[in-house]
Amino acid sequence: MSEIKIKAETRTEFGKGAARRIRRESKVPAVLYGHGIDPIHVTLPGHDLMLALKQPNALLSVDVDGDPQLVLPKQVQRDPIKGFIEHADLLVVRKGEKVTVDIVINVVGDVVGGAMVVTENASVPIEAEATHLPESIEVSVEGLDAGAQIHASDLTLAKGSSLAIDPDTLIVNVVAAPTAEQVEAELETAEAEAGIERDESQAEAESADAEAAPESE
Incomplete structure (x- = not known):
């Protein structure tokens, strides 16, 4: 740098x-x-x-x-x-001195269909020379399926850098994407907890729209 x-x-x-x-x-x-x-x-x-x-x-x-x-x-x-x-x-x-700083995690790539990426830690602390600090750490999720996990120990660090965190710390978690029914159920739960009463006609209209929607091939 x-x-x-x-x-x-x-x-x-x-x-x-x-x-x-x-x-x-x-x-x-x-x-x-x-x-x-x-x-x-x-x-x-x-x-x-x-x-x-x-x-x-x-x-x-x-x-x-x-x-x-x-x-x-x-x-x-x-x-x-x-x-x-x-x-x-x-x-x-000072030049040559090692310092501990938080480095941003940069997630790249696409997971397989039906999966989604959850970044559990957006940055990780590392120890490195003050004059050779990386701007970010790249993490590839290309082709990963639900259930895959990337831990701190899996990160590729620049030469001279070392983790300043538990190697077992979860960085990225690949999970199954929620279904429309799960999203709707979570929305209803959140509305109920917030004291929001959904209008019955609105709920029926949304249900009818969902049933009438053409199925994707």
């Missing part, structure tokens, strides 16, 4: 008022910490940071007054409505 370079400005003002002023200038307050150094408070260009963090586990090279620091995003706070970054905690790392 290549480094994404971002230039920072040291920050001397703190508090909610200062943070609001920083954001009005399209910048983001951030903190760099780790490796026994005192926390470094900086501001980062908001647009550049947003683009960089679209990449999972982005490795950033943050230039602080001419001193580049390699960092990984540790905690990123976003506006719940607009989605822009409000604050970032960045962990200082």
Whole structure:
């Protein structure tokens, strides 16, 4: 994974008022910490940071007054409505150092007819060098039938990476797709639990439509 370079400005003002002023200038307050150094408070260009963090586990090279620091995003706070970054905690790392991060699972391929894929874990923690973190782990379900399972131990990891989770952890489960009757029964149960009373005429109409529907060949 290549480094994404971002230039920072040291920050001397703190508090909610200062943070609001920083954001009005399209910048983001951030903190760099780790490796026994005192926390470094900086501001980062908001647009550049947003683009960089679209990449999972982005490795950033943050230039602080001419001193580049390699960092990984540790905690990123976003506006719940607009989605822009409000604050970032960045962990200082060193080349060759191993870190534990969550890597996204990318399921590819098609299962056989009548089966469906259930992703039990959308990501898995792995230990890898900070400068060689994979963006995702690909899992193929091509040709699998109901009953097939893929566990953490079945994952193909990049060289130098290792699982930081129980190898027996279920990642992907291939199950039989529900029938129309099962879907309808589950819908009725959910409606009953929510206190929704289905209109009798509506229920009869839906039943008649189902009976009148032509059978697929």
